[in-house]
Amino acid sequence: MTLSLHDRDRFENRHIGPDAAETAEMLAVLGVADLDTLVRQVVPGSIIDTQALPLPAALTETAATAALRGFASGNKVLKSFIGQGYYGTVTPPVIRRNILENPAWYTAYTPYQPEISQGRLEAILNFQTMVAELTGLDMANASLLDEGTAAAEAMTVAHRSSKTKSDRFFVSADIHPQTLAVVMTRAEPLGIEVVTGDLGAGLDAALAGGLFGALLQYPGTDGHVIDLAPAIAKLKAAGVLVTVAADPLALVLLTPPGELGADMAVGTTQRFGVPMAFGGPHAGYFACKDELKRVIPGRIVGVSIDAKGRRAYRLSLQTREQHIRREKATSNICTAQVLLAVISAMYATYHGPEGLKRIALGVHSHAAVLAAGLRKLGVKVLGDAFFDTVLIEAGDKAGEIMTRTCRAGYNLRNFGDGRLAIAFDETANASDIDALWEAITGTRAGFTADELAASTDVAIPAALARKGACVSHPIFSQFHSETQLLRYMRKLADKDLALDRTMIPLGSCTMKLNATTEMEPITWAEFANLHPFAPADQVAGILALTHSLENQLRAATGFDAVSLQPNSGAQGEYAGLLAIRGWHRSQGNEGRTVCLIPSSAHGTNPASAALAGMSVVVVGCDENGNVDVADLKAKAEQHKDKLAALMVTYPSTHGVFEEAIKEICEIVHANGGQVYMDGANFNALVGVARPAAIGADVMHMNLHKTFCIPHGGGGPGVGPIGVKSHLAPFLPGAGAVGAVSAAPFGSAGILAISWAYIAMMGAEGLKRATAMAILNANYIAERLKDHYPVLYKGRSGRVAHECILDTRPLKDEAGISVDDIAKRLMDFGFHAPTMSFPVAGTLMVEPTESEDKGEIDRFIDAMIAIREEIRAVASGALDANDNPLKNSPHTAADLLADTWQHSYSREQAAYPAGVARDAKYWPAVGRIDNVYGDRNLVCSCPPIEAYAAE
Numbered sequence: 011m012t013l014s015l016h017d018r019d020r021f022e023n024r025h026i027g028p029d030a031a032e033t034a035e036m037l038a039v040l041g042v043a044d045l046d047t048l049v050r051q052v053v054p055g056s057i058i059d060t061q062a063l064p065l066p067a068a069l070t071e072t073a074a075t076a077a078l079r080g081f082a083s084g085n086k087v088l089k090s091f092i093g094q095g096y097y098g099t100v101t102p103p104v105i106r107r108n109i110l111e112n113p114a115w116y117t118a119y120t121p122y123q124p125e126i127s128q129g130r131l132e133a134i135l136n137f138q139t140m141v142a143e144l145t146g147l148d149m150a151n152a153s154l155l156d157e158g159t160a161a162a163e164a165m166t167v168a169h170r171s172s173k174t175k176s177d178r179f180f181v182s183a184d185i186h187p188q189t190l191a192v193v194m195t196r197a198e199p200l201g202i203e204v205v206t207g208d209l210g211a212g213l214d215a216a217l218a219g220g221l222f223g224a225l226l227q228y229p230g231t232d233g234h235v236i237d238l239a240p241a242i243a244k245l246k247a248a249g250v251l252v253t254v255a256a257d258p259l260a261l262v263l264l265t266p267p268g269e270l271g272a273d274m275a276v277g278t279t280q281r282f283g284v285p286m287a288f289g290g291p292h293a294g295y296f297a298c299k300d301e302l303k304r305v306i307p308g309r310i311v312g313v314s315i316d317a318k319g320r321r322a323y324r325l326s327l328q329t330r331e332q333h334i335r336r337e338k339a340t341s342n343i344c345t346a347q348v349l350l351a352v353i354s355a356m357y358a359t360y361h362g363p364e365g366l367k368r369i370a371l372g373v374h375s376h377a378a379v380l381a382a383g384l385r386k387l388g389v390k391v392l393g394d395a396f397f398d399t400v401l402i403e404a405g406d407k408a409g410e411i412m413t414r415t416c417r418a419g420y421n422l423r424n425f426g427d428g429r430l431a432i433a434f435d436e437t438a439n440a441s442d443i444d445a446l447w448e449a450i451t452g453t454r455a456g457f458t459a460d461e462l463a464a465s466t467d468v469a470i471p472a473a474l475a476r477k478g479a480c481v482s483h484p485i486f487s488q489f490h491s492e493t494q495l496l497r498y499m500r501k502l503a504d505k506d507l508a509l510d511r512t513m514i515p516l517g518s519c520t521m522k523l524n525a526t527t528e529m530e531p532i533t534w535a536e537f538a539n540l541h542p543f544a545p546a547d548q549v550a551g552i553l554a555l556t557h558s559l560e561n562q563l564r565a566a567t568g569f570d571a572v573s574l575q576p577n578s579g580a581q582g583e584y585a586g587l588l589a590i591r592g593w594h595r596s597q598g599n600e601g602r603t604v605c606l607i608p609s610s611a612h613g614t615n616p617a618s619a620a621l622a623g624m625s626v627v628v629v630g631c632d633e634n635g636n637v638d639v640a641d642l643k644a645k646a647e648q649h650k651d652k653l654a655a656l657m658v659t660y661p662s663t664h665g666v667f668e669e670a671i672k673e674i675c676e677i678v679h680a681n682g683g684q685v686y687m688d689g690a691n692f693n694a695l696v697g698v699a700r701p702a703a704i705g706a707d708v709m710h711m712n713l714h715k716t717f718c719i720p721h722g723g724g725g726p727g728v729g730p731i732g733v734k735s736h737l738a739p740f741l742p743g744a745g746a747v748g749a750v751s752a753a754p755f756g757s758a759g760i761l762a763i764s765w766a767y768i769a770m771m772g773a774e775g776l777k778r779a780t781a782m783a784i785l786n787a788n789y790i791a792e793r794l795k796d797h798y799p800v801l802y803k804g805r806s807g808r809v810a811h812e813c814i815l816d817t818r819p820l821k822d823e824a825g826i827s828v829d830d831i832a833k834r835l836m837d838f839g840f841h842a843p844t845m846s847f848p849v850a851g852t853l854m855v856e857p858t859e860s861e862d863k864g865e866i867d868r869f870i871d872a873m874i875a876i877r878e879e880i881r882a883v884a885s886g887a888l889d890a891n892d893n894p895l896k897n898s899p900h901t902a903a904d905l906l907a908d909t910w911q912h913s914y915s916r917e918q919a920a921y922p923a924g925v926a927r928d929a930k931y932w933p934a935v936g937r938i939d940n941v942y943g944d945r946n947l948v949c950s951c952p953p954i955e956a957y958a959a960e
Contacts, residue, residue, distance in 0.1 A: 022778060065772055068769070118130055165223055179224070290756055290758065376443060520856060575753075606629050711730055899936060
């Protein structure tokens with residue numbers, strides 16, 4: 011035995027699934043001596059980086075936690091009564107522990123396979139119902155990124171749907187400034203003129219010039235509550251589509267936007283139990299009238315039936331993702347904030363309509379009593395109607411008051427013109443009012459908040475008071491004890507299949523370990539309770555963390571600058587293209603608007619290009635799935651005077667390392683364009699090659715894929731971009747380009763996850779992870795090649811970190827579709843690989859480095875067993891129509907039925923080869939009828955009788 015003072019468990023051995031023995035066994039199957047040899051077979055030698063990443067030595071989990079505590083200690087958490095769309099809130103512990111901190115919820119994937127996603131689909135349906143009822147509109151989607159981007163999406167929906175010929179969009183002067191910034195960014199490339207003004211003369215002047223849409227704030231950013239109905243009526247009379255950005259807690263007490271005449275409502279449900287987290291992630295919301303349901307952006311959960319006629323939930327296909335329309339899309343949204351939407355919906359479920367009303371009245375009461383006391387003390391309170399925000403005229407004493415209130419432990423909002431605002435939230439109490447009176451006036455009041463409360467009137471106009479319950483569906487009146495809610499959340503989680511149960515082998519969507527040490531900091535108060543617009547001296551710790559993460563990402567990519575603001579991969583694409591567009595314009599090349607995109611690209615690529623004001627030219631791919639270099643060269647030269655960019659995914663969307671990638675970049679640069687690299691597959695590059703050295707000018711990085719932020723059932727995601735130095739002035743918020751999300755650092759509350767992962771892996775660990783991802787994928791391809799052809803391979807007959815299994819011939823051989831295979835995998839306890847992308851009728855498999863050989867072998871064995879069933883169908887041993895594949899998945903109810911009318915046994919249905927009886931997963935429903943759901947679109951909770959019948 012050799013002793014060592016430094017012989018501790020390395021985190022990389024916890025993160026990476028296969029141990030040394032398993033690695034050797036898999037390498038032997040491939041006939042390869044070691045990982046380095048395999049990497050050299052797979053990755054072109056011209057791009058391999060032989061230098062170690064310039065990162066500090068890897069930290070242990072204990073050391074990483076200590077370092078994160080150090081960052082946290084650099085923050086100073088005051089009560090932030092700043093408002094401006096962000097508020098303190100209380101996450102009920104039962105929800106925090108059993109949703110936010112529960113891997114059954116945060117490791118789940120987007121519910122594309124609805125039969126194994128019924129729990130989170132029901133929770134999202136509750137969210138949609140909650141939003142629709144609060145806003146008084148017909149339907150809502152499954153959430154958007156934040157209030158600012160939701161408002162921008164509403165603008166584009168109005169632009170597309172309005173019958174007017176105008177390109178002018180009106181924004182009320184009392185909109186949140188960060189929302190206006192995002193709207194302005196989105197409008198400019200689309201040729202939309204944004205006009206701002208008050209709802210009096212300003213609106214009249216705007217209407218005189220013609221408008222297609224309008225955005226109003228309710229309550230206003232200054233806290234004032236006004237009746238929007240007259241302005242909305244005036245706009246509607248002119249054919250203008252109206253969106254109201256509304257605070258959902260205020261809507262508990264106020265007349266909803268739908269009743270005021272609005273066509274759409276947007277906002278954020280952050281204050282429904284989701285921490286501020288320095289700006290995100292939060293669940294933005296989008297609600298609309300029924301006539302707009304086919305153009306609503308993002309995802310919508312709908313109600314359908316399964317093969318036995320049982321109610322079942324699913325993503326409604328027509329409205330699921332607009333980017334399937336590619337360059338004709340009006341939105342590039344490809345995600346929702348599912349985890350945060352679920353938290354918000356559970357918050358409403360737990361409190362119910364009466365509980366929400368108590369919270370809202372409590373918030374309003376604090377504001378009303380504060381205002382009443384300030385008036386008694388001689389302070390000028392501006393406005394008589396408000397919900398939670400008191401606006402005062404401080405004049406030249408504003409700075410002095412801000413200093414005193416900060417010293418007392420409170421952040422207020424300074425408008426910079428002598429006005430200050432105090433925005434209360436559910437964390438406030440009576441002693442806060444007493445302390446604020448003293449801090450604002452400089453002297454103690456001769457009365458207390460409790461004494462003044464009894465004689466204080468409400469400050470909500472009676473005409474605007476909500477009539478009836480804020481949420482009326484019975485689902486919000488069932489689970490008000492912790493026991494009830496705990497069991498409801500467990501019931502939903504048990505219906506789902508997430509990474510805590512099984513491998514999720516999704517190609518291009520990298521479902522790797524989200525380690526507990528990485529996840530823990532997101533609920534620490536020092537990070538969770540920070541307002542995104544808190545004074546800089548209070549957020550030094552989180553700023554140091556973001557700066558450190560930027561350095562880590564620069565090291566991994568080779569880029570000169572990084573922006574963490576984009577809060578999804580699609581937002582990263584958009585921000586990167588805006589940077590390219592901004593640089594070209596700064597060079598006097600406004601005419602460079604052509605974006606070359608390979609035909610195999612993700613749908614978000616052409617959608618993002620269209621939103622950035624670019625015209626898309628499609629480049630073909632050859633028979634091996636690579637970019638057709640000759641076609642690229644011809645089109646780059648054809649458009650050389652207008653060429654703005656090429657968007658290319660590397661490794662390719664087909665799961666191979668293209669040998670010509672450097673040549674591709676050189677062709678684009680030679681013709682005046684910039685290279686945008688889609689970082690969807692960066693998991694196969696980290697530590698092996700750096701995109702900036704390959705030739706990319708900008709790339710987005712999916713932190714929710716490569717760098718371990720969990721998918722959360724479909725969100726949150728983070729998509730920061732790295733750029734070369736000439737593009738740095740055009741990063742989001744840098745001045746030359748506007749904001750792409752509402753908060754300065756996007757979803758800053760989850761950046762600690764990626765920081766911890768990189769810090770604990772270190773340079774060698776990251777490189778080994780990449781090599782293991784490549785090994786696992788090639789091992790699967792090698793073992794399955796005799797059962798399912800591997801569609802694309804690179805040199806040496808290898809794939810990258812994922813492989814495409816061609817299941818198309820099985821349709822002719824046995825009448826079995828890719829859907830049949832995907833559903834049958836559920837009976838084996840597996841989530842299906844990515845279906846029909848990038849090639850229809852195929853399965854794209856990515857095991858990631860986190861899966862051990864035992865789990866990978868279990869998946870391989872399941873796929874082989876399914877192939878044998880297909881052969882049995884082809885030979886006639888299994889009936890062509892009545893077989894385990896066509897009837898999959900099989901539920902417990904199916905197997906326990908009194909009669910069994912199938913030609914195969916219950917045993918084969920429920921326990922196919924290799925399925926352990928003590929670990930059996932039972933899908934909650936049978937195969938879902940998608941066509942029925944699309945023809946009968948229902949996007950809110952069914953009547954409660956349907957629940958009772960289950």
